[in-house]
Structure formats: C-alpha cells, structure tokens
Amino acid sequence: MSEHDATATSLRRTPLFETHRALGARLVEFGGWEMPVQYSSILEEHRAVRERAGLFDVSHMGEFYVEGAGAVALLQWLVPNDVARLQVNQALYTQLCRPDGGTVDDLLVYRLADERFMTVVNAGNIEKDWGWIASHATERPDVRLTNAADETGLLALQGPRAEAILQPLTQTPLADIAYYHFHPGTVAGVACVISRTGYTGEDGFELYFPAEHAVGLWNALLAAGQPQGLLPAGLGARDTLRLEAGLCLYGHELTDEITPLEAGLGWTVKLNKDSDFIGRTALEEEKRTGLRRKLVGIEPRDRGIPRAGYPILREDQTLGEVTSGTLSPTLDHPVAMGFVPPADAAVGTELEVAIRGKPVPATIVALPFYKRPK
Amino acid sequence: MAQTDQPKDLKYAETHEWVRVDGDEATIGISDYAQDELGDVVYLDLPWDDTSGHTLAQGGHFGDIESVKATSELFTPVGGTIVRVNQALKDHAEQVNSDPYGAGWMIVVKMSNPADLDKLMSAKEYTQFLGKPGH
Numbered sequence: 320m321s322e323h324d325a326t327a328t329s330l331r332r333t334p335l336f337e338t339h340r341a342l343g344a345r346l347v348e349f350g351g352w353e354m355p356v357q358y359s360s361i362l363e364e365h366r367a368v369r370e371r372a373g374l375f376d377v378s379h380m381g382e383f384y385v386e387g388a389g390a391v392a393l394l395q396w397l398v399p400n401d402v403a404r405l406q407v408n409q410a411l412y413t414q415l416c417r418p419d420g421g422t423v424d425d426l427l428v429y430r431l432a433d434e435r436f437m438t439v440v441n442a443g444n445i446e447k448d449w450g451w452i453a454s455h456a457t458e459r460p461d462v463r464l465t466n467a468a469d470e471t472g473l474l475a476l477q478g479p480r481a482e483a484i485l486q487p488l489t490q491t492p493l494a495d496i497a498y499y500h501f502h503p504g505t506v507a508g509v510a511c512v513i514s515r516t517g518y519t520g521e522d523g524f525e526l527y528f529p530a531e532h533a534v535g536l537w538n539a540l541l542a543a544g545q546p547q548g549l550l551p552a553g554l555g556a557r558d559t560l561r562l563e564a565g566l567c568l569y570g571h572e573l574t575d576e577i578t579p580l581e582a583g584l585g586w587t588v589k590l591n592k593d594s595d596f597i598g599r600t601a602l603e604e605e606k607r608t609g610l611r612r613k614l615v616g617i618e619p620r621d622r623g624i625p626r627a628g629y630p631i632l633r634e635d636q637t638l639g640e641v642t643s644g645t646l647s648p649t650l651d652h653p654v655a656m657g658f659v660p661p662a663d664a665a666v667g668t669e670l671e672v673a674i675r676g677k678p679v680p681a682t683i684v685a686l687p688f689y690k691r692p693k
Numbered sequence: 694m695a696q697t698d699q700p701k702d703l704k705y706a707e708t709h710e711w712v713r714v715d716g717d718e719a720t721i722g723i724s725d726y727a728q729d730e731l732g733d734v735v736y737l738d739l740p741w742d743d744t745s746g747h748t749l750a751q752g753g754h755f756g757d758i759e760s761v762k763a764t765s766e767l768f769t770p771v772g773g774t775i776v777r778v779n780q781a782l783k784d785h786a787e788q789v790n791s792d793p794y795g796a797g798w799m800i801v802v803k804m805s806n807p808a809d810l811d812k813l814m815s816a817k818e819y820t821q822f823l824g825k826p827g828h
Contacts, residue, residue, distance in 0.1 A: 345732070356732075356762070357732060360732065360733050360790075361732055361733050361762065362733045362761065555732070555761060555762060559761060622736050622738070623736055623738065623759060624735070624736065624759050624761075624764065626764065645761060646735045646736070646759075648761075675738075675757055675764060
C-alpha cells in the first residue's frame with residue numbers, strides 16, 4: 320500500500336471548501352486546486368447521477384468575458400468551431416488550437432448577447448488560456464477581456480431528476496431550455512446563468528453565479544434534491560461519468576500535442592467556416608493526408624483496470640497508449656480510451672492492453688460506452 | 694474517515710497490511726485506513742490458485758489491489774507459505790471496504806519465521822504511525 324498526501328498549502332480552494340470538508344469529503348489536488356474527489360463512494364455517487372441526480376462543485380473552472388464589436392472576430396480566430404452561428408442564449412463546445420493544430424485547451428463559449436460572450440476553460444489551464452487569448456487580442460481595441468474566474472461560482476446539477484429538483488427553485492421554465500442553451504434567471508434567490516450543459520452524459524444543468532453565493536446556493540440545491548435521492552458528487556464520479564460518456568479530459572485525450580481531429584472532435588472543427596482560425600492550415604493538412612493516430616474506445620476482456628499510460632499492444636508491438644481508463648460502474652466492466660494508428664482503429668479490432676505489465680486481450684468498441692436512454 | 698482505533702489483537706506493517714496470528718498461521722489483510730484511502734475496491738489480483746506451497750519472504754509482493762482511483766501493491770508482513778486465499782474476494786472485492794478486518798481478509802500464510810512478527814507494529818504503534826506526516 321502506498322498513498323500520497325494532498326495537504327500542500329499552495330493549492331487553491333473554491334468558496335465551498337469548508338462545506339465539502341463538513342460533508343466529510345476526501346480532498347485531493349486537481350490541476351492546482353484542492354477539490355473533493357468523493358463524499359461517500361465514487362461508485363455510489365456515479366450511480367446517483369445515472370439514476371437520480373448528483374451535485375458537483377466545479378467552481379474551479381475558469382470564466383472569461385469577451386466583449387465588444389470585435390468579440391466575434393476574435394473568437395472566430397481563436398477557435399475552430401463557428402462562433403458566428405451561435406444564437407444569443409446558446410453555447411458551443413470547442414477548443415483553442417495552436418498553429419500546429421495541437422490543443423491549448425477545450426472550452427465552452429456562451430453567447431450572452433450579440434457582442435458579449437463567456438468562455439469556460441479548464442481549471443488547470445486558466446493562466447495558460449488567459450495568456451493565450453490576451454496575446455491574440457493585443458491589437459484589437461474593439462475587444463474587452465475580463466478574467467472572472469475568481470468571482471464566478473459554478474455548480475453542476477446532473478442526472479435524470481435534475482430538472483425536477485431545480486424547477487421549484489426558479490421561475491425560469493426549464494423545459495424551454497434546450498440542450499446547449501441557457502437562460503439568465505434566479506435560482507433560490509441567486510442570479511444565475513442557467514445552462515443545460517454538463518460533463519456526465521446525463522441531462523442536467525450548470526449554474527454560473529457570483530461566487531459569494533456559492534454556499535447558499537449549494538445548500539438550497541442539496542436540500543431540494545435530497546428527497547429525490549440527490550447526492551453531492553466529487554471529481555472521482557465526474558471522471559468515471561465523463562469517461563463512460565466518451566468525453567475528452569484535457570491532459571489525457573487532449574494536450575498541446577493532440578489535435579481535435581485525432582481526439583474524434585472533427586464535428587466541432589468547422590474548416591469551411593467564413594473566418595480563418597489558428598491551426599486551420601495544419602488541421603486541413605491533417606485531414607487531407609490522414610490522421611497519425613485516432614482516439615478509440617477499448618474494452619479489455621479480463622479483470623484489472625487499464626489506466627492512463629498503459630501500453631496498447633499487438634504481439635509485443637506497441638500501438639499506442641491508454642489515456643483514461645476505469646471500471647465502468649454502469650457497465651460493470653473495465654473501459655478505456657486511448658490512441659492507436661488509424662489502421663488499427665476500426666471497431667472490432669483485437670489488440671491487447673498491458674495492465675500492470677501483463678498483456679490482456681481487448682477489443683476496440685464504439686464511443687461512447689454509455690448513452691443515456693432518451 | 695478511517696477509524697482511529699485499530700483492532701488490538703492484530704499486528705500492522707508500515708505498508709498498511711495487518712496480521713492475525715493463530716498458532717503458526719497468519720491471516721493477512723489491509724487496514725481500515727488503507728481501504729479508506731483507496732476508496733471503492735473493485736478488483737484484487739491474488740494468487741487465487743496457489744495452494745502449491747508458494748513461499749514468500751517477509752515484505753514479499755503477494756498481489757495487487759485496484760480501486761476506482763488507484764492501483765496498489767500488497768506485501769506480506771510475515772514470510773512463509775501461502776496456504777489459503779480468500780476466494781470470495783474474486784467476485785466481492787468490496788468486502789475489503791465493508792469489513793477490512795473480517796470478510797476482507799486476503800491470504801493465510803504458514804509462517805516460516807515467527808520472529809518476523811517482532812518487526813511489526815502493535816495497534817497503538819500503528820495508530821501513532823498514522824498520525825505522523827509523510828508515512
């Protein structure tokens with residue numbers, strides 16, 4: 320047995336840190352933040368989200384505002400998805416790409432008004448992204464950038480009962496908010512952006528609000544949800560949920576060296592949009608000449624968990640590496656994502672994963688591993 | 694959180710395994726602290742079929758334990774020959790979480806050198822050990 324301690328003092332904390340501690344959460348380091356990894360059990364919290372609902376504190380994520388007459392043009396230059404096509408009160412998923420096509424970060428872009436946007440980036444990349452975006456805005460006096468990461472709270476209420484739990488706390492008719500749309504509203508007396516988005520593969524909402532209201536809003540949601548079986552859920556369950564749903568995690572399936580095309584995110588890369596964007600030439604070239612590697616779903620046929628960094632093999636030849644893996648609580652067998660050459664990426668391909676050094680037979684399967692019943 | 698009181702009749706290793714001695718046989722598992730640190734245990738890789746007198750030195754690697762969060766190695770606190778493996782853990786690894794000192798036992802070793810026990814901690818010493826930073 321070995322373990323490591325996450326009590327370094329330099330870690331950042333969300334406004335809910337003491338609340339998590341009072342709930343008995345196990346706190347760990349994640350991307351420079353001290354965050355709850357679990358309250359009761361990752362498996363229980365995972366099942367609560369799939370069957371009922373879970374409440375996540377994801378206030379560590381970073382929110383930037385991009386405003387002004389040049390906001391659309393700047394965002395169009397920064398991301399491969401088509402921001403010009405966003406309606407007000409609509410959000411999209413996209414990336415920041417490097418000139419070589421590698422991924423600086425993946426993010427959500429919210430169109431709050433015609434010339435006012437909010438971007439939501441990964442906690443561990445806040446400084447990197449802020450520097451990246453600001454460096455591309457220096458010659459744009461028509462854009463104002465604001466880093467609101469510290470002032471913005473973010474709670475994710477996820478699961479089939481999310482709408483039923485949230486609706487009594489707000490006048491906003493939630494049934495009218497479509498997937499990847501949002502509406503400004505008031506929840507339990509707190510002004511929020513109510514967004515029908517999430518990172519679990521379930522229906523649910525993400526609420527953005529002034530950070531000073533975090534404890535009050537958290538407690539109101541927990542109290543409203545507990546009769547419905549809502550559990551507070553940590554980053555452990557968030558990771559197993561997103562993995563079952565086949566969603567990328569920056570640092571694993573996306574890095575500075577991995578392009579969105581390799582990660583299977585071609586549907587978010589609009590090579591034909593009206594504006595040029597950073598990385599376009601490289602991504603066009605990659606699409607034309609073929610991918611070097613492809614993200615796939617892998618199901619080992621034996622016990623043991625394939626974890627990030629484990630080699631993917633065939634007959635002692637290394638094909639690639641696992642980027643994320645877990646025991647899927649919903650499917651009750653191990654699942655993994657990883658990169659292999661395109662020639663080995665077809666569904667049904669047989670290969671092996673070296674789990675703790677022992678090759679285990681595995682099959683390439685379609686992503687996602689789990690899709691919620693409609 | 695893990696309980697701070699460890700069963701007094703057991704001996705403990707710094708790698709968080711416990712030993713219960715009955716004559717020259719030692720039953721081995723992991724502590725409540727260890728199972729709590731690991732979180733949900735989902736698989737154990739133990740020498741399931743090893744009844745042929747596999748011999749381990751004190752501190753020898755006898756298996757691996759996987760939780761949702763992490764993989765960890767298991768080391769025997771006493772040297773000897775494996776005589777039994779808890780077959781129930783093959784399909785019910787969660788017993789390590791729910792009953793670490795009972796149904797979560799892992800192997801029984803016939804001790805080759807009972808003096809190995811002298812190098813292990815008492816419950817009180819183990820509790821103090823857990824209180825120290827960086828153990």
